[in-house]
Amino acid sequence: MSERVIIGRDLCNSSDISKTLSDAIGKGFEFVCVPLVHPRFKREFFNSETALKERFLPLTRSDLTLISQEWNSNVVGKISPWIDLDSKIEHVRLNSEKAFHEEVNYAQHLALSCIMIDLKKRNCLNLAKNVLQHISNKLTPTIWIRVPLVSRSRNMNLFGDEDLTEETEDPWDRWNTLHLTCSTSKRIRLALELTADLPDTEGILRWTGEPVNALIIPTSVFILNKANYPVLSSVHQKVVQKFMALNVQIIITGYHRHSVVSFNTYLQYIQHLKSKMPAPTPIEEHSKGFEDYLQDPLQPLMDNLESGTYEVFEKDPIKYKLYQEAIYHAISDRVTADEADTRETVVMVVGAGRGPLVTASLIAAKRARRIIKVYAIEKNKNALVTLRNLAADDEMWRGRVTVISSDMRTWEATEKADILVSELLGSFGDNELSPECLDGAQRFLKNDGISIPESYTSYLCPLSSPKLFAASSSASLPFKHPQSGLETPYVVRLLNVNLLDKPKPLFTFHHPNHQKPIDNTRYKSVSFRSPKKSTIHGFAGYFFSTLYKDIYLSTVPESHSEGMFSWFPMFLPIRQPVVVEENGTISVTFWRCQSPRDVWYEWCLTEPVNLGIHNPQGNAYKIGL
């Protein structure tokens, strides 16, 4: 990875902010974190004789010391550490409230992008309430909540600040309480502090599901290598790189401890770690910019796909190879080598799009030395233009391919197929109505004919992702109830997400389908177990499809077809974040429902709590037949 990481410097004080900033920039930092108000300027508004007098002193340094562009881009304002909005002593709390609002208002006056608040107590209700008060105002800076990976009392003490002592329980729990109390607002993010002690793997993974914007690295966590250079232990390196993958900014905090070398060395080391990260996989490369971005699922049956969409499909380096392999084996099995020159195999590509599976069929036949006749059935009139041109002009196609303009569910075929090839799969397997289309098409498949794919199964996994929850909850669907955004599935490249268990199978469909009458509704409950106390925000959806015998396509993490990028996972939110305890059970029931016009899913979390059936009657989301 060639891009550099943005690094800032955390300071406990700055008497001359202009000098502090230019010093830091000189060393290669891009921003500084400084207190909004001088640490020793503690204000008394309540229960104090001097209350009124002190109010005439200026609160802090003048805004003229920097230009507005600098305030906005290069300064993170830190809220005074003595502020304790949850103090049990009333005048401390009331003083803290006044001081807090004064500081936040001043940060807003300076148009800072971020302010940072150190979260030291589990009881943070009143902090939450006072933070919420500001973030309903769009001009308020983003709030960075500073929490250590593991409780700091087990770790070093940073500065000699006049500080609240920190409570010792799990900092994640503390953060989670704050964020839940703020109704999972997306304007509240994490500035996570690396600690000498580290949580276990699941503890780290849990943090990677949270909206971490910055990773704070104390100089005290560095150790000296043989050449006397400050470096991180190899476990710490891995953790830092895990967060770098989430595009966090880095903040260096603490004194210059390793005096043999210049302060600069810390920065160089961080950039070095970034550059050592593995090169992006094809999937990462392909999905750049789409991470955690919610897309409405395509409806290729009801709508017509665009040219650009087909183009993206066709770039997949793996999918067509696997199809070609499956077709190759099916053709080879269907006609023995003896009959290879005499028996023709009829291959029908249903939903041919712009033809890549037709080409794959032709190449497979050539490799297998079998004679084939190909039909390309497609209902999208625009894609048919491409198909007809290929049939007329392409050397391999000419004379071998018959293009049919029809919906496969109603086409009256003149002969029957040996092999039906299709790719009508959505991110959740059946969600683009492959079952309904193929059930319609199997009328023209021979009794012993083969369908490629022969089956597909959707997979489900509970996940935690405040980011996706917040995005869904404000996803506005025109003319629908505002809450419908939480009862709709999305296609999304999952990044800032923590899976709470391994994915499990949900609904399976087989083709051809000899059931009478065919029933494509489904109903199933699945249970999971969360290894840690976590907050559930919804479910990830994947699929596994057997093309032919042991050749398969999969987006399920454990069996993902390497390098295949045609499908991002699905995200199915729930109405309300739900906390599950360590080792707690998560149960969900899914229905696949049908009306004469539509298909849709309904889902209901039932454990740890029952949230009610989501998307009843497809009120928020349905797929048109």
Added chain:
Amino acid sequence: MSERVIIGRDLCNSSDISKTLSDAIGKGFEFVCVPLVHPRFKREFFNSETALKERFLPLTRSDLTLISQEWNSNVVGKISPWIDLDSKIEHVRLNSEKAFHEEVNYAQHLALSCIMIDLKKRNCLNLAKNVLQHISNKLTPTIWIRVPLVSRSRNMNLFGDEDLTEETEDPWDRWNTLHLTCSTSKRIRLALELTADLPDTEGILRWTGEPVNALIIPTSVFILNKANYPVLSSVHQKVVQKFMALNVQIIITGYHRHSVVSFNTYLQYIQHLKSKMPAPTPIEEHSKGFEDYLQDPLQPLMDNLESGTYEVFEKDPIKYKLYQEAIYHAISDRVTADEADTRETVVMVVGAGRGPLVTASLIAAKRARRIIKVYAIEKNKNALVTLRNLAADDEMWRGRVTVISSDMRTWEATEKADILVSELLGSFGDNELSPECLDGAQRFLKNDGISIPESYTSYLCPLSSPKLFAASSSASLPFKHPQSGLETPYVVRLLNVNLLDKPKPLFTFHHPNHQKPIDNTRYKSVSFRSPKKSTIHGFAGYFFSTLYKDIYLSTVPESHSEGMFSWFPMFLPIRQPVVVEENGTISVTFWRCQSPRDVWYEWCLTEPVNLGIHNPQGNAYKIGL
């Protein structure tokens, strides 16, 4: 109570519905509950050779056997008892689904008002899903879910039906799961069956918080009295009357068991029980028609009250007596008997409305034989018309009362008061901004002056009420987010509600207030314990106000001022129903918040789960200053 109760007859079969109905009406019943389809007509849609043949038989009796008015008013349709939507055997489930929809559709075709479903299993997810499918259609009859008070397996067996055997766990739990899964839909109600065994008091109370529409009484629960008449035991009588108070209908089920007397006797006995109920209290009388009806709280400061509203206030038989008593003691204490003829007491009624507290002051002075001078301060120009007329014409007022047209917060008084009398209390105590008004008025109260009231405290209690939850969730606030109905307080006469603990004090205000600077914001957490597993839907709010020394006004159930009906309680909902376990803790935090223009409450349930801060920044509800 003179009104009669509506009684219906439950039957396991009816071969001639027209005769069945006229027989029942002849006996004094007003409706019958009959199966929608003949019990022996079990249909097979799946996995059956005969599937297609049977479909040509008519489903059930013709709709011509009754006129539409009768179907609509006199018949409750019962869903076939063999239908098992949650069967683990797939073809049973699929058959059940088809049959269920056929029956519900037929009930809708007949325009029945209700259909009844017997809930026998705890796993009722798929039943919930299929019920939801119908109730999004406004034409679908109301769904009555039939459940026994305690599990029937501990009780008698009713008919020899081809029946599912019932599961033994708590029927409330079963019902609660169904209702939660249906997102607490208000179209799903209870038909609760009285059983020989009864739950404990808290178990009964829990049912009275549920939306019970009908109480089913099996003939087998009756016992014979000395005169050989079927009667209910005295505990059963109390339970029946508890539900009668919720205006339920009664359904008699089971055979005619007590053959010495005619079937009629059961009905007469039920009507007798109804007539024996205690006469309505003044509060019940006064609030008739307002039970569980959500009203927006008044804003007497920002808005002007109407004449009719004052008129309703003035009808309270208790409130003014208590004020008069308080003023009487205050005046007597203020001036010794020696000075009674020489020292004048200045009483200022602030927010005088149409003058009842002025009159109360004058009567109190007469009783105490003290000289008083009364000021009546009011900001509502319309009420001032009444006050000015009284001051000119009323014999007791003339020469003694000065009427002032002003906001008490800004009036420049020409002399100071000995006693400030006001009634600016809302259902939640301070919610009509009494603190802010009186803090403004105390400028013209003598240093040793008295405020009546001298203090008030709001009280809070968690409650269960699917009915109030459903009503709040569909309360539409113009131009606001649809969910804001769940973040707004309401004034409501609570009836179909179960309090989950005793009310506890929240915010207290004292007058005169010598704090400097005065701070009327508040912040407090309160915890409760639920004696049973229950579902929390919000909080009831009350107040207790000390007028003077030991004279008080209270709407808190334990100390309610007898006969006083001026204030209904408050209801503060939560966003989502939350299940609390038996003996589980319920914690909530409340804030009273202020801006220069408004006052509002924010609240956050934190235990058993954290639902996020409600009404942040007063986005859904605020009170104008």
